[in-house]
Every structure is written in structure tokens, then in C-alpha cells.
């Protein structure tokens with residue numbers, strides 16, 4: 001998708017970035033666009049709660065300048081479900097008990113979405129490595145890794 005230089009594509013919608021130099025992408029998404037699914041935890045690039053995809057790559061939006069997103073595509077948790085229905089990965093995460101308080105969940109889902117696009121069948125070690133930058137204080141991580149395994153395409157089937 002081609003994005004105009006002074007605009008950013010957010011979940012497929014082109015919007016103009018009207019922010020000062022110090023505004024983070026997280027602030028722009030939450031305060032200017034009202035996309036509250038992306039969470040603010042540490043605000044220091046340490047916890048992963050604010051993870052979004054920029055040009056398909058997961059990054060911490062709390063330390064990424066909004067102006068740096070100009071001309072790029074941004075995907076947030078709001079863009080993951082289709083027509084209000086949970087994605088299969090979202091459903092698998094719930095079924096596996098990988099969602100408890102849910103604060104970390106959008107960040108995990110964005111990181112995992114990028115992983116699964118690169119490698120549709122990661123092994124548990126690859127999943128664990130991918131989410132190493134996402135902190136969860138509730139689940140103990142095993143359920144999150146199990147959810148990815150449960151959502152993997154079966155031979156002859158689709159995700």
C-alpha cells in the first residue's frame with residue numbers, strides 16, 4: 001500500500017499526523033485517534049504492552065515518534081479482528097488461558113501476528129523468543145505459547 005509522505009496508514013485508513021516532535025506513536029494512536037487497545041505500561045520500551053506493527057515489524061510505540069510513522073503502515077490490535085469477530089489466534093489465546101487481566105494481550109497479539117506472518121509454524125522455542133520483549137505478570141507464558149501451537153494450521157487444513 002502506498003502511503004502519502006505526510007500521512008500514516010493506520011489499520012488501512014490514511015490519517016494525517018498532526019503531532020509535535022515529542023509526541024510518541026502511542027500517544028498519537030490513543031489520544032488523537034482514540035485507539036485505546038494499545039496499552040501504556042512502562043513508557044520506556046521495556047514491557048511490550050504498547051507493541052504495534054510498523055511496516056509489518058513489531059515495535060514499542062511508547063518510544064517511537066509519531067512523526068517517524070509518516071509514509072508508513074501501522075497496525076494495531078483494532079485491526080486484527082475481522083468485522084468484530086475475534087481472529088483465530090485471539091480465540092486460541094482465550095481458550096488456552098493466555099488472557100487473564102488482559103493488559104499485556106494486545107502487545108502479545110501484535111508480536112505473534114508478525115511472527116506467524118514470517119513463519120506460519122514456529123516451534124515453542126521460537127514463540128518464546130519472539131515474545132521475549134513482552135512482559136506478562138499473570139499467565140506464566142506457557143499458556144500463550146500453547147495458544148500459538150493450538151492455532152497452527154493442521155496438515156490439509158488452514159488457520
Ligand code: FES
Pocket residue numbers: 039040041042043044045046047048049050051060061062063
Ligand atoms: S509501554 Fe512501551 S514498552 Fe512498555
Ligand code: FES
Pocket residue numbers: 098099100101102103104105135136137138139
Ligand atoms: S494477562 Fe495480565 S499482564 Fe498478561
